[in-house]
Amino acid sequence: MRKLLLTLLLIIPLIVVSQEKNTISGTLKNASNGETLFGASIYLEGTTIGVTTNEYGFYSLTAPKGSYTIVITYMGFAAIEQEIQLDSDTKLNFELKEDFAQLDEVVITTGGAKKVNIKTPQMSVNKLSSKTIKKIPTVLGEVDIIKSIQLFPGVTNAGEGASGFNVRGGAVDQNLVMLDEAIIYNTSHLFGFFSVFNADAIKDINLYKGGIPARFGGRASSVLDVRQKDGNSKNIGITGGVGLISSRLAVEGPTFKDKGSFLLAGRSSYANIFLKLSDNDSRVSFYDFNLKTNYEINENNRLYLSGYFGKDKMEFSSAFINTYGNISGNLRWNHVFNDKLFSNLSLIYSKYNTTLEIVDNGIDWDSDIKNYNLKYDLKYYLNDTFNFDFGASTIKYDFNPGLLKPLNKNSEVNRLKLDDKFALESAVYVSVKHKISDKLRAEYGLRYSNFLQLGKQTISQYENNLPVVYNSNLGIYQSGTVIGETEYGKGDVIESFNNFEPRLALSYQLNEDSSIKASYNKMSQYLHLISNTTSATPLDIWTPSDTFLKPQIANQYALGYFRNLKNDMFSVETEVYYKTIDNRVDYIDGAALIAQSNIETQILIGEARSYGLEFLFRKNRGKFTGWLAYTLSKSEQKTPGGVAGGPGLNNGEWYNTAYDRTHDISITGSYTLNDKWSFSTNFVFQTGRPVTYPNGQFQYNGLSIPTYSNRNADRLPAYHRLDISATLTPIKNKNRSWKSEWVFGIYNLYNQKNAASISFGQNSDTAINEATKTSIFGIMPGITYNFKF
């Protein structure tokens, strides 16, 4: 791994042909708070020379000697145009001013609209700034990043109150969610009602749905890259808010004698946030903290430290107590070797744990997953034609699948410690941005990943090597017979997997305003979330790939057409994709997954595929901005019997995944009336979730029992709702440092009783069969007060 890196470092300078060329490099920041800007575009007007800033705001571009106009644009900021005379290597740092366009002016000029970047080969990415997210109406006014990204095409979830999200027909566990590069294993507070990200601490998010660059790996379907703010490096600032669910407070400011800045943000729900709970002693609460600080050692070296800590606690009449939460930390060192070579070294820790106490049964249940991640990423801005990204990473995982403890002497259960599991996931990658011609650009790369399942662990051996067998007499799948055990010592390699993951993205510019793009990516996923419920639960266990549970391998192809219209006033993005996933797990009927050491005895290995058409139309500027997203898609799964024999699940035929949505439409709009009032709305329409309805009943044991057949062949009624919100910014704000705003919102304005589920059972008085619909959110008004000074 190290050798490969060294070789790359040695080779790259050899292909430098830089006579008569000079390099401009530097950092881009927000003028008002000193936050670095990621993804801003910098180009030399009248040429095809241009780059975008990296995650740390750094850029570097190389051009022949001469005089140019350098243009810098970034969404929501006023563009900068500056004449430069390039006759030596130059360091140029820029600060962009936020675009507070005066609304009473007739023409609003915004240099950096949210137009689609038609030049870069990168496709299938949705970006959101914290500012945009905060405008979107939400349940009870609680700003929610995970809900916001579901307004983009190709992103859904299993329903209201369900945790996580699904990208292009992929499962919840197939998203790599990173908060300042640290892996977040559960994105939900309160099982999915809210997300773990505090919008006050977040700078921006990027969701990669396809064409995933080689620097990312480890999950099959998507990457959600969430970046925390660095903290205001110019002034001390306090922001906060009081809502119906929670209150927030964030403090940020310069520190280390203006050599750095910090941000400290906290959010806490109220002890008894739900009215329905107020008449008994049940409690539901959550809180989270975000920390970020950075220190500039000198012009070429900077340190960053970020941290997150969040926790949920639910207590029901002291019968159940459930807690869960993520904790993460990341220490980073940015080092600029020279004006062409940028590097970042990260040391990351993250952990997710859950506990459950069931008082009556005397059960105490604990499980967690921890990882330590060392990562080194470099960017080499060779010349106008080639840029390189390369690096390496290694992640050590410690899994504690569960410890079951009796709470007291009278407890029903025996102490049970499931075997800890260990794994090491390493990767090296190189990715090349290549301007083949003025119109044709490519980004191609290769990631090589290796996964080691490590001891100490005891592995069961099964008769005929079959952990699951098909009982053809009964027609059911059953656990195989354990015939022995193999003990592996600490650090022993139990199983090893290697994968080459090629990535390719191309863009061809048709004219000034439009382009077509195509991409292919292969992704390997070595971790699996063991869950057979419709929606993931906090008690679900992450488990590493092993002898029986092979890594999930995704192959995705996407093709798109991108166009900016009317001088970037509008933009259109259309994509089609096709994705296959090998080694997708499903569960045998009646699988016992709780406190299960031998998960392999409860699963069958299958495959998944999804395909779809996505359409995104945006209005980027003006008093009214917003977007319309439409997705037509299919997501299905097949689980044949394989080596276990038998027909498999659903007779070995394809069946819909729980997150298959044929149609998914979202319209999001925001209208600024004047300095005082602005309004937002969104409308969502989706095909109902696939479910299995009974196809008959029979009388058995004194009850009417429903019979079921084809898995997920039916559907809940279509889901739709309309939300609105209004933001009032008092005029008196203008001339004082205390700035405030009121956000009034109504979620599900026309009180649509959307079905979260429909269950079938007998009426408890009449014993007649009936179907009962459960809906989660009816009309939900919300109000939030935000302040800043």
Added chain:
Amino acid sequence: MHKLYIRIPLFFILINSLLYSCTEVVDVDVPNGGERLVIEASIDWEKGTLGQLQTIKLSTSTPYFTSNPEAPVTGAIVTVTKEDDGMQFVFTDQNNGNYITTNFVPELNQSYSLEIIYEDGIYVANETLMSVSSITEIEQDTSSGFSEDEIAVTIYFDDPVGVENFYLGEFIPSHSPLINFQALNDRLTDGNQKFVEYNDEDIKAGDLLEISLLGISENYYTYMNILENQSGDGGPFSTTPVQLVGNCKNQNNLNEEVLGYFRLSEVDKIIYTIQ
């Protein structure tokens, strides 16, 4: 509801219901899988009895929403054979879907086979008569559960150590038409005192509760566990319902979906009056 496996899904259902959700009865178009034969061959040997009188019920399935869910099957020939000595018990057709024998010989841990000849099919199944521990204690409690006033009745029994055991707890209340049953195993509780609990907000003093504890086989446990989960609430934390596959197969058509089960259980039964 005292069972770890049901407790955890129940926990999520509670969260749903406590937080926001509202429920209403709705009309739903459901598919119709057609008529299937239902075999309710439950041989229950109550402790302290001879167990000679046994009934097997045959019916067909009906559409899920129907005004007449009773569809008895008559004209079948039903026999059970005790496998060690070949003793045969013929169950006579009562022309109402019930088939009865009065000379059954139950024997613990003994294997029995069932044969039903009906129309073109020969339906067969094998099962073992499973023993059960005695109910050691019964307890009525009012403060358990989620609502303070709810009455809860709990039975206790001792799980034999070192062997895998599977149980079915059954509660037949006099105040409600709905029977409550819970399938249990001892995977995490081997050798301990175990319990099954019944609670209902409508049950009151004077109501009767017929409580049975049955010993069952592992395969029947799996069957009843799926059946139990699928006849309850289906929230976002429920599992996808699946076809229930019992142990009765048509020898002339192995792919025919046959509903129901052939089970043989020792039963400890108590009739309890709510205090």
